[in-house]
Amino acid sequence: MPQPSPCLTLRHVRYAVGSARSSRGLTEILRGVDLTARAGEVTVLLGPNGAGKTTTLSCAQGLLHPTQGSVQLLGQDPFRAEADLRARVGVMLQDGGLPQSVQPRALLKHVASLHQNPWPLEDLAERLDMQSFLSTSIRRLSGGQKQRVALAASLLGRPEVVFLDEPTAGLDPQSRQTVFELISELRDMGMGIILTTHLLEEAQKLADSVFILKDGTVVRHGTVAELTSTAAQGTDATADPTRRMVFTASRTLTRAEIASSPLAIELDGGASNGPGAAWMTPGLSGPEQLRALAAWWELIDMMPVEVRMEARTLEDVFWEVSVS
Numbered sequence: 001m002p003q004p005s006p007c008l009t010l011r012h013v014r015y016a017v018g019s020a021r022s023s024r025g026l027t028e029i030l031r032g033v034d035l036t037a038r039a040g041e042v043t044v045l046l047g048p049n050g051a052g053k054t055t056t057l058s059c060a061q062g063l064l065h066p067t068q069g070s071v072q073l074l075g076q077d078p079f080r081a082e083a084d085l086r087a088r089v090g091v092m093l094q095d096g097g098l099p100q101s102v103q104p105r106a107l108l109k110h111v112a113s114l115h116q117n118p119w120p121l122e123d124l125a126e127r128l129d130m131q132s133f134l135s136t137s138i139r140r141l142s143g144g145q146k147q148r149v150a151l152a153a154s155l156l157g158r159p160e161v162v163f164l165d166e167p168t169a170g171l172d173p174q175s176r177q178t179v180f181e182l183i184s185e186l187r188d189m190g191m192g193i194i195l196t197t198h199l200l201e202e203a204q205k206l207a208d209s210v211f212i213l214k215d216g217t218v219v220r221h222g223t224v225a226e227l228t229s230t231a232a233q234g235t236d237a238t239a240d241p242t243r244r245m246v247f248t249a250s251r252t253l254t255r256a257e258i259a260s261s262p263l264a265i266e267l268d269g270g271a272s273n274g275p276g277a278a279w280m281t282p283g284l285s286g287p288e289q290l291r292a293l294a295a296w297w298e299l300i301d302m303m304p305v306e307v308r309m310e311a312r313t314l315e316d317v318f319w320e321v322s323v324s
């Protein structure tokens, strides 16, 4: 099947702040970002705090001009584009960007009036379960309610591309599910959706394409299946990259014990060493490695509370990238 056309491309985008002449010099925030997002797909940007996600989105939206490299958004340079491009692109403002004294209904009506073929307000409000607070001033809304107002404002113009910076931050599980469903539907309607999130489970469910940033560059990219089936760095070449084993320790492991493990082990998902901590080993090639681990448990006199095999997830890939 032919790939859908790109709605956004970033080629070798560099962005620096400061001045070569000042004592502090130039600080490079983006160090050559390459990224392609396609119409009818959800493209997710992941990365630890400070990786450069927001700066990448700002360059993609034309809010910042790259120091080097090029950006094409719907075939145009967004930094120099005219108003017609703005009407085709939706951007979700963070809470601080919403006018606080206005009611959502008035704000959304105003936004709708700026577009030729807006989404009917009542319909969108119903989809996002917003009817009960359309007439409450934004200042008095909860964080999750404000989040939905911002999302609705970005979608009202039926944009071809929408940028969503952490669209489900602060939402309860039910509202999060509502937003997931809406995003999936918009994708199926052909919208290009570019989003950042710290919720890796959400990224795994929604993403057609994932870009993991670290220190201002893309360190991994691909579909979730591609990322989770690529062997982790430092893994035995014979290991199955799609599987990992997790065991829950009954007590704290000493440094010497960890170093004596026959397979590299890491605390799972940022857990801390202690009783009940989950340790994982990425990729097991066969039962002989499990036997070696069991022999090690016997040697250090530690019987795990739980042992399980799991499919490798996007979260595993994220942690591998974050600690490497």
Ligand SMILES: Nc1ncnc2c1ncn2[C@@H]1O[C@H](COP(=O)(O)OP(=O)(O)OP(=O)(O)O)[C@@H](O)[C@H]1O
Residues within 6 Å of the ligand: 017, 027, 029, 047, 048, 049, 050, 051, 052, 053, 054, 055, 056
């Ligand atoms: N104008 C600026 N001047 C100096 N440093 C900046 C500027 N803008 C961003 N930075 C730095 O660049 C790095 C990347 O910032 P950015 O906001 O793009 O990261 P992020 O991946 O979105 O992080 P988070 O997940 O915390 O939102 C950070 O270390 C930030 O402090």
